[in-house]
Amino acid sequence: xxxxxxxxxxxxxxFMYMAPIGLVQTLADxxxxxxxxxxxxxxxxxxxxxxxxNLFTALEAVVPDLRQRVQDFPDVHGTVCDAxxxxxxxxxxxxxxxxxxxxxxxxxxxxxxxxxxxxxxxSVRRDRxxxxxxxxxxxxxxxxxxYALVSLDHHGCVQDWNPSIARITGFTEDQVIGRSLSMFxxxxxxxxxxxxxxxxxxxxxxxxxxxxxxxxxxxxxxxGSCLIAPLHDRDxxxxxxxxxxxxxxxxxxxxxxxxxxxxAVSCDHLTGLLNRRAFVEAVELEMxxxxxxxxxxxxxxxxxxxxxxxxxxYGHAAGDAVxxxxxxxxxxxxxxxxxxxxxxxxxxxxxxxxxxxxxAEIVAQRLCQLLASQAVEVGGxxxxxxxxxxxxxxxxxxxxxxxxxxxxxxxxxxAKAGGRNRVERWQPALQSAAVR
Numbered sequence: 001x002x003x004x005x006x007x008x009x010x011x012x013x014x015f016m017y018m019a020p021i022g023l024v025q026t027l028a029d030x031x032x033x034x035x036x037x038x039x040x041x042x043x044x045x046x047x048x049x050x051x052x053x054n055l056f057t058a059l060e061a062v063v064p065d066l067r068q069r070v071q072d073f074p075d076v077h078g079t080v081c082d083a084x085x086x087x088x089x090x091x092x093x094x095x096x097x098x099x100x101x102x103x104x105x106x107x108x109x110x111x112x113x114x115x116x117x118x119x120x121x122x123s124v125r126r127d128r129x130x131x132x133x134x135x136x137x138x139x140x141x142x143x144x145x146x147y148a149l150v151s152l153d154h155h156g157c158v159q160d161w162n163p164s165i166a167r168i169t170g171f172t173e174d175q176v177i178g179r180s181l182s183m184f185x186x187x188x189x190x191x192x193x194x195x196x197x198x199x200x201x202x203x204x205x206x207x208x209x210x211x212x213x214x215x216x217x218x219x220x221x222x223x224g225s226c227l228i229a230p231l232h233d234r235d236x237x238x239x240x241x242x243x244x245x246x247x248x249x250x251x252x253x254x255x256x257x258x259x260x261x262x263x264a265v266s267c268d269h270l271t272g273l274l275n276r277r278a279f280v281e282a283v284e285l286e287m288x289x290x291x292x293x294x295x296x297x298x299x300x301x302x303x304x305x306x307x308x309x310x311x312x313x314y315g316h317a318a319g320d321a322v323x324x325x326x327x328x329x330x331x332x333x334x335x336x337x338x339x340x341x342x343x344x345x346x347x348x349x350x351x352x353x354x355x356x357x358x359x360a361e362i363v364a365q366r367l368c369q370l371l372a373s374q375a376v377e378v379g380g381x382x383x384x385x386x387x388x389x390x391x392x393x394x395x396x397x398x399x400x401x402x403x404x405x406x407x408x409x410x411x412x413x414x415a416k417a418g419g420r421n422r423v424e425r426w427q428p429a430l431q432s433a434a435v436r
Contacts, residue, residue: 022117028110030056030067042101042117046088055115062086062276063103064344072316073107080105080113085124087280100124100277124277147249151231154242156181156195168250170217181228181246184214186221188335191354197289202228202244213336214248223255224248268342270320271327279341279349283401286339286353290394297353298360298393301408302330302367304346305386305420318378319346322385325376333367349408357393357425364389364423372421386421388412393426 022039026032031054035043040052047058056067063086073080086101104116148168151159157180161173169184176183182190189212202208207229214224231243266278274282290297304310304326311319323346330340330348339351352360368387375382390411398404407426415424424430 022115024055024115024117025108026055026113026115028070028113030054030070030113033112039115039117042119055113059086059103062088062344064347066105068345070105070107070113075107077107077109080107085120085277087277147247149248150176150246152181152199152228152244152246154199156192156199156244158246159243165248168248169214172217175217181226184224184226184248186213186215186336189213189337191337193293193295193354194337196293198228199230199242199244200289200292202230203242206230211251214250222250223252225251271324271342273327273330273348274339274341276341276343279339279343279351282339282341283351286351287401289353294394295354296356296359296393297351298355298357298391299404299408300350300352300360300364301343301390301405301412302326302348302350302364303388303412303416305388305416307346307385310383310385314378314381314383318376318381318383321376321378322383325374326371326385326387329367329371329374333363333370349405355393357391360391360393361423361425364391368421368423388415388420389423390415391423391425 020038022036022042024032024035024039024043032052035052043052043055043058046061052058056070059066063084066081069080082104084103084105086103088099088101099119100121102118102120106114106116108114148162148164150162150165153159157178158176161177165171165176166173171183180192180195182192182195198208198210207227209225209227211225212223213221214226215221225248227247229245229247231245266274268275286297304322307319307322310322323342326348327340327342330350334340334350334352337353338355339353341349343349350364352363355363368389372384372386375384377383390408390413392404392407392411394404398407407430410430411424411426414430415422418424
């Protein structure tokens with residue numbers, strides 16, 4: 001290497017070392033050849049063995065399909081992924097904190113990759129708060145000529161009648177007074193416990209806003225924006241004196257734009273289910289609710305059986321069709337209030353609020369049987385597949401969501417070891433087997 005070239009190379013190394021963002025260069029198989037201190041600091045909590053020898057291995061738990069993305073990238077050089085948001089949990093069990101990393105992966109040539117990694121936790125949080133604030137402002141400031149306003153008691157039941165309710169929802173006074181606000185939602189979209197959760201959130205933050213499908217008296221649906229705000233003046237007022245106002249607006253005219261934004265930010269591009277980032281956000285909120293008021297909360301982890309074999313035998317187009325079919329089956333089987341997500345590759349997760357271990361196992365069995373009885377048509381071929389699922393639930397021995405996922409994962413492993421196309425619930429014996 002000539003002296004000028006060597007000096008230029010040393011200058012590049014110095015830049016990488018001092019750069020204010022995480023930089024790592026790897027070989028095509030992910031083997032790390034150069035990494036700066038900031039990147040090592042960001043990646044170290046993800047490394048299963050405390051070593052940073054391979055980027056794909058370090059990120060496997062949070063971006064399981066990264067290696068496949070590189071292998072499937074057709075160009076000699078270019079951007080494999082751009083600002084991919086990767087949620088992770090840091091800290092000790094029981095004191096976990098959520099963090100979001102942004103990953104950009106560049107293919108330099110046939111042999112080299114360059115990754116840029118940065119911590120975007122605060123910007124993601126601010127973006128979420130901004131979206132909530134904008135929605136709140138829109139609810140109050142736009143189209144206030146077309147809204148329904150009622151007051152609620154401390155149980156979330158309607159206290160008084162307002163003609164605006166009839167105008168928006170079609171319900172009469174006799175149908176509304178004394179009924180829970182859940183009557184304005186589809187049957188499986190909200191539980192009575194979730195109603196109380198929204199009241200508690202309004203107490204804590206000053207308001208609780210939800211946007212989604214609502215129902216009219218004639219069973220017709222509309223896209224509604226529902227804002228709950230507390231009416232009581234004192235935080236120390238007795239619970240049974242708390243009252244709230246509920247504003248419902250029909251915003252069907254902006255449903256398509258709202259759903260497009262939701263899909264762009266929160267949904268997996270292939271299946272339409274929540275992506276990993278949105279799932280972690282939903283988990284954070286649900287765990288906060290569980291910590292304040294413990295109640296049944298279960299998790300189902302789902303994996304498509306022999307998925308690599310499907311890809312090898314029928315091609316990646318068939319594999320994508322299977323994943324979309326699996327997601328559609330999940331949507332048809334679980335409730336609207338359940339949190340459905342594609343966690344990575346062929347792995348899916350479902351968080352079921354207000355659901356016991358037995359209840360989660362029953363619905364997971366229903367999904368397993370449904371998918372085994374159907375075939376996916378791809379290019380004139382009928383592709384059959386099955387799933388395995390592991391079920392776990394929160395209890396006093398589960399310190400945080402990581403521990404719950406660990407249990408569900410052990411149950412999923414047991415389902416696969418037991419022959420696949422089956423559902424297993426977590427039990428202490430599985431933990432002992434995992435340790436062995």
